[in-house]
Amino acid sequence: xASSETEPPPAHPSPKARRRTSALIAAFVALQFLIPLTYLxxxxxxxxxxxxxxxxxxxxxxxxxxxSLERFDGQHEAISPEKLIHQDWVGxxxxxxxAVVDAFLRKQCEADGVLQVELxxxxxxxxxxxxxxxxxxxxxAHETVRTATR
Amino acid sequence: MKPLERYWFGDVAxxxxxxxxxxxxALLAFDTWLNMMPQGAKYGVGAFNVAHFxxxxxxxxxxxxxxxxxxxxxxxxxxxxxxxPHRIAIVLVAAGYTLxxxxxxxxxxxxxxxxxxxxxxxxxxxxxSARAAFSRSDxxxxxxxxxYVLFCVTTAIVYFYVAAWAAAEGQSYWLPMACCAAYLIASxxxxxxxxxxxxAAPVLMAAPVAFHLFAPQQGWLPIYMIxxxxxxxxxxxxxxxxxxxxxxxxxxxxxxxxxxxxxxxxAAQVFYMSLVGLVVAPMVSMFVDMxxxxxxxxxxxxxxxxxxGRQLYFTPRWRPxxxxxxxxxxxxxxxxxxxxxxxxxxxxxxxxxxxxRRGDHDAAMMFRxxxxxxxx
Numbered sequence: 001x002a003s004s005e006t007e008p009p010p011a012h013p014s015p016k017a018r019r020r021t022s023a024l025i026a027a028f029v030a031l032q033f034l035i036p037l038t039y040l041x042x043x044x045x046x047x048x049x050x051x052x053x054x055x056x057x058x059x060x061x062x063x064x065x066x067x068s069l070e071r072f073d074g075q076h077e078a079i080s081p082e083k084l085i086h087q088d089w090v091g092x093x094x095x096x097x098x099a100v101v102d103a104f105l106r107k108q109c110e111a112d113g114v115l116q117v118e119l120x121x122x123x124x125x126x127x128x129x130x131x132x133x134x135x136x137x138x139x140x141a142h143e144t145v146r147t148a149t150r
Numbered sequence: 151m152k153p154l155e156r157y158w159f160g161d162v163a164x165x166x167x168x169x170x171x172x173x174x175x176a177l178l179a180f181d182t183w184l185n186m187m188p189q190g191a192k193y194g195v196g197a198f199n200v201a202h203f204x205x206x207x208x209x210x211x212x213x214x215x216x217x218x219x220x221x222x223x224x225x226x227x228x229x230x231x232x233x234x235p236h237r238i239a240i241v242l243v244a245a246g247y248t249l250x251x252x253x254x255x256x257x258x259x260x261x262x263x264x265x266x267x268x269x270x271x272x273x274x275x276x277x278x279s280a281r282a283a284f285s286r287s288d289x290x291x292x293x294x295x296x297x298y299v300l301f302c303v304t305t306a307i308v309y310f311y312v313a314a315w316a317a318a319e320g321q322s323y324w325l326p327m328a329c330c331a332a333y334l335i336a337s338x339x340x341x342x343x344x345x346x347x348x349x350a351a352p353v354l355m356a357a358p359v360a361f362h363l364f365a366p367q368q369g370w371l372p373i374y375m376i377x378x379x380x381x382x383x384x385x386x387x388x389x390x391x392x393x394x395x396x397x398x399x400x401x402x403x404x405x406x407x408x409x410x411x412x413x414x415x416x417a418a419q420v421f422y423m424s425l426v427g428l429v430v431a432p433m434v435s436m437f438v439d440m441x442x443x444x445x446x447x448x449x450x451x452x453x454x455x456x457x458x459g460r461q462l463y464f465t466p467r468w469r470p471x472x473x474x475x476x477x478x479x480x481x482x483x484x485x486x487x488x489x490x491x492x493x494x495x496x497x498x499x500x501x502x503x504x505x506x507r508r509g510d511h512d513a514a515m516m517f518r519x520x521x522x523x524x525x526x
Contacts, residue, residue: 010293018155021296025158029303032267036311046363049202050263052311055367057258072276086195100255100438103207122511 044098062094063123063130069108070115079108079117096121101132110138158299158335161292163340163386164394167275168283170301170381172231174268177377178247179228181370181485182220187440187494190217190254191501191517195508202252203376213254213299213501216444219250221446225480226453233476234279234469238455240467244269261371264308271301280397292340302382306330309361323363328357336382348385354402357381414464421468425472428455434481438488439496439520447481494525 013021039051048054059068067079081090081104092100101119116135123129188340193199194212201207223246230239247269252260274297283291309330313323332354339351358379362372381389429452435447456476458470488494502517 010295012294013296018159024157025300028270028300029307031183032304032307047257049260051315052260052308053315055260055312055365055371057260057368081484084196085198085255086192086504087194087507088192089198089200092255094199097255102202104198107198126432 014146044096046095046097049098061120061123061125062091063096063127065090065094065119065121067104067108067117067119069111071113071118072115072120073113093119093123094128096123096130105132105134158296158492159294160338160341162295162298162337163198163290163292163391164276164278164283164295164391164414165290165386166381167295168278169389169393169396170298170325170378171272171275172234172263173273173377173381174265175227175231175243177234177374178243178265178481179224179231179371179483182224182227182247182250183484184491186220186257186371187488188219188439188496188500189256190220190442191497191504193254199253199269200255202255203230204271206253209253212442212446216250216253216442217497218442218449219246219253219441221438221484222368222449222453223247223250223307225447225450225477225484227480228483229454229473229476232479233472235275235277236473237273237277237455238439239453240273240275242442242453243384244273259368261367261369261374264304264371264456265374267304268301271297271304273297275456276299280401283389284394290340299337302333303383305378306333309333313478324506325357325361328354331393332357333382333494335412339383340386349475351383352385356381358383410433418439420468424458424470424474427471427478431474431478431481434485435477436484439524440488440494443484447484451477492526495521495526498524 033044034076036051038049039048065081067081069077069079071077081093088124089100089104104118109113114136116133117131121130133147190213193216194210197210199210200206201209205412213367214461223243226239226246227243230243244266247262248266251257251259251266264301266459276295309326311331316323330366336351337345339347339454359376362375386393431448432444432451454473458473498517498521502514502521505511505514505517
């Protein structure tokens, strides 16, 4: 029967292995220190991912959301985000998470004959009313976002 | 060695990385099945998605994709916790788990990112057997395990930032800062040249335990962190004897089997048994009745085949059979967990509610039928 001595503890690393491991460790630790600091440069302050600002889900209050699109023939049409995407996405849109708002507007631009899409978030707090307007144009991928706080 | 090198490459009781790896992998498996799978119905709705990283944005994960990834990750993670882990398998668990949360902002649970960092550390852990970590009864085996120290430092960095942001907002920060310091100190407690730390480290456990009992947190984070704190801070003789007790059945089973070297006529027998096991194990997932799970479990079996590689045919030992048995254990645990909990019901109920809200009556009816069938 094999004894425990056939599986010795991991050997102490050689100086060369130590140097290599130290470089990897330094890179991994530096990354972990730097990633949370990117929060300070983020345009969207509601985006707290990878920052350890909170260990629970962020609970930004939602706002009243309305959206509409304008077709090439000048016709305006109200759209209901609740009918198009999952409720969780609607929550992100109404909280004004920029990445989700932009993606939602771009998605509406994918429909035929859409000139521009507008989304308005009316909040009761200091965020006020925010309007997001994406002009699709002929190329659809073109994006312009205008945020206005009143 | 320089002082910094002494910090990273000093001795650690092997019981700690051994138990840490298995504890986190096992908990992660049940966490994915019980807490993440019920959220699966959100994915792919309206062909809309925003990923955590821009390079993923064009990809819209479907419900089946998400559940498949979670089934794959969970089964592979549990199989690695049940039997001696393999580095390739840990890489696959890390990749699968990270893919699971990063493919959509729908999963913005902060600790899922932390678990990815932990899994990256685990990839470099020594893949210890129970015998290597616990067999020497007179004293706990020790070794230089820098990835374990990195694991502790990773945890300390999280607490550091929790404290720093709290301080920036004028809130109390001393408890998370104490946790940060405690992890930096506890990572050195097994070193013979620092006997005073052995006395202090167990006392320091109070900080993380108190923090996770009282601070608001999401999901199973407190369970992970309190469990991790026990493994990291417990005195060496205690952790060694806990580990010895837990691994006693596994060690006696392995030591009871013959371990002779060289190939013998039993190799073919083991090969066929393993192969049959690899085919049969994913079939358990047929009874789970959730989209993508069958594919996920089949991919786990393929991953296991890849992990075993040449070992499947060329080893005369029972190792391939144990690996396949651990895969079986993972698939069975998935089936039992999903069928005895409300995870499956929650998945279908949430799907029905959302489809109703969007006016998609066909989908709502399909989800509702299943929800009624699996109602507790």
